[in-house]
Amino acid sequence: MTGSALVARDLSWRVGSASILRGVSLTCRPGVVTGLLGPNGSGKTTLLHVLAGLRRPTEGDVRLGTDDVHRMRARARARAIALVEQEASTGVDLTVREVVELGRIPHRSRLPGPDGEGADAVDRGLRAAQVEHLAPRSWGTLSGGERQRTQLARALAQEPEVLLLDEPTNHLDLRHQLDFLSRVRGLGLTVIAALHDLELAAAYCDDLAVLDGGRLVTHGPVAKVLTRDLVAEVYGVDVTVEPHPDLPRPHVRWNGVIS
Numbered sequence: 294m295t296g297s298a299l300v301a302r303d304l305s306w307r308v309g310s311a312s313i314l315r316g317v318s319l320t321c322r323p324g325v326v327t328g329l330l331g332p333n334g335s336g337k338t339t340l341l342h343v344l345a346g347l348r349r350p351t352e353g354d355v356r357l358g359t360d361d362v363h364r365m366r367a368r369a370r371a372r373a374i375a376l377v378e379q380e381a382s383t384g385v386d387l388t389v390r391e392v393v394e395l396g397r398i399p400h401r402s403r404l405p406g407p408d409g410e411g412a413d414a415v416d417r418g419l420r421a422a423q424v425e426h427l428a429p430r431s432w433g434t435l436s437g438g439e440r441q442r443t444q445l446a447r448a449l450a451q452e453p454e455v456l457l458l459d460e461p462t463n464h465l466d467l468r469h470q471l472d473f474l475s476r477v478r479g480l481g482l483t484v485i486a487a488l489h490d491l492e493l494a495a496a497y498c499d500d501l502a503v504l505d506g507g508r509l510v511t512h513g514p515v516a517k518v519l520t521r522d523l524v525a526e527v528y529g530v531d532v533t534v535e536p537h538p539d540l541p542r543p544h545v546r547w548n549g550v551i552s
């Protein structure tokens with residue numbers, strides 16, 4: 294799998310009189326993990342939905358290579374871009390394997406039926422997300438973290454070029470958080486992940502894009518973006534950003550809310 298650059302140009306999304314995204318221009322580099330940061334309500338989920346082609350921007354466009362994402366046929370778009378949402382529901386009670394097989398739908402010429410490579414891709418997805426042992430289990434019986442990993446397996450079975458993740462670790466224990474993000478890094482895909490944990494963002498992202506009030510405040514390599522001033526301005530929290538004592542990355546220590 295290889296990634297492609299995803300380029301958003303001057304995106305706005307309005308609903309009624311509310312401007313939820315305001316002139317967001319962002320180039321997500323191919324094969325790079327971009328962390329999408331910002332306080333609650335800053336527009337992260339909305340931006341991911343627009344980038345995924347699920348929401349049409351009021352202004353601006355999104356390009357994947359030479360394709361305009363919002364003009365692509367839905368199946369072609371689903372082969373190229375996978376989205377893992379914060380809370381996914383299947384509607385009907387499926388097994389874990391059947392949920393992961395849903396990722397193959399955009400690759401099938403007819404339904405139902407096998408799609409050649411499909412079974413292998415499903416197996417790879419189950420393995421990569423560490424849910425192989427859950428394959429026969431009913432989705433309805435899974436824990437929150439198991440559901441999150443199953444949704445990653447579904448997205449990987451889709452074999453996309455771009456993987457969009459909305460708070461992908463919010464149900465995971467610490468070990469699974471670290472494992473999940475290091476596996477995502479190893480995929481070589483163009484990844485955009487909305488994250489709340491600045492330490493995880495520093496550890497697993499190459500680039501950070503920061504939203505506030507629907508505007509892109511800054512975008513660039515982690516070491517340039519993640520500063521005390523930025524966190525104070527956007528989150529209203531005093532932090533110390535220092536070199537990690539043992540690892541080649543920044544370490545973020547919070548000191549308290551700025552009153």
Ligand SMILES: Nc1ncnc2c1ncn2[C@@H]1O[C@H](COP(=O)(O)OP(=O)(O)OP(=O)(O)O)[C@@H](O)[C@H]1O
Binds near residue numbers: 331335339340
């Ligand atoms: N369909 C809609 N109608 C009205 N307002 C909306 C709609 N969708 C989103 N919003 C508003 O847009 C803002 C941004 O929402 P969004 O879910 O994108 O934020 P977020 O950064 O993902 O937040 P969180 O960190 O809390 O998940 C919020 O104020 C939300 O209430």
